[in-house]
Amino acid sequence: MSGLVEAATAILGASEKRLEIAAHNVANISTPGFKRQIGFADLLQSSGERDPALAIGIHRNFAQGKLSETRNPFDLAISGAGFFQLRAGDRILYSRQGQFSLSAEGRLVTPQGYVLQQQGGGDLVLDRAGATITQDGTVLDDGRPIARIELFSASDANALSPVGESCFSAGAARMEPIADPVIRQGMVESSNVELGDEMVSMMTALRQSESGAKLMQTYDDLIGRVMSSLGQTR
Structure with missing residues (x-):
């Protein structure tokens, strides 16, 4: 029994x-x-x-949530697959949370203070608040390209290790750049x-x-x- x-x-x-x-x-x-x-x-x-x-x-x-327009130029939403690459101190994290703000040093940071990374690595730094971010992640300052935001996909999304509620460390997953990213400026992705x-x-x-x-x-x-x-x- x-x-x-x-x-x-x-x-x-x-x-x-x-x-x-x-x-x-x-x-x-x-x-x-x-x-x-x-x-x-x-x-x-x-x-x-x-x-x-x-x-x-x-x-x-990991299904995509609804994209909502905010008109905040530093809100970025990923349409389709991919993760933003963020720096949290000396750690690299990945997230689809695209609520960014401009820090006093000109860096785009999340509400947690994580810094958005640009293509090739390194913090994305803007000289002014009027930058335009195109669909492929190119950052334009007065029409002049100054950087590019790169998105990454995971070889196994369920191998990612959660950090907080919407960020992940690579864990056992292999992260690869996405060839054709789609980023929507002035929008955020809701939870799914x-x-x-x-x-x-x-x-x-x-x-x-x-x-x-x-x-x-x-x-x-x-x-x-x-x-x-x-x-x-x-």
Whole structure:
């Protein structure tokens, strides 16, 4: 009967993790560039697998979020695949969050203070706030090209290691420049979280926890019957 306890524990643990994932997604529904987290069991169900212990695994859904116009010249959105390259101290990170502002030194920085990198490496520095950024990432100052923003793709996006809510380190992934990037100036990419999907995940987790609780109740009932039977035979 110990198998009932193990199964119930696995189911309850999986449902708790599913609720945590859904809550985390909802909390970041307004975070630009945030990518929805998915419990690993969600991916396995389509192939017929049903191991509740695997539901604690997490993958990212890197599908593009909606692009919204802001008219802020330093808001940049990626249309299609790719990540911006950012410098965080002595670390290089990658992100689709394109909310930038001009620092006092003329660098384009994220709200976290990470610095946008230009093609070939090095901080992107602007002399003035009136720069134009074309679709292919070319930075124009009074019509004169002064730099280019390069986008990168990951050989395996799920090998990226999350840093905060919308940034990643390369981890085990190999990062390669994108040949034909598409950057939209004055726009940002919203998160790809859909509230309806998260509500379904929460409801599924609650039903899952109920089944785990029923297993535990069944175990308690069986133990009670065994103890009662043993008491009657004495």
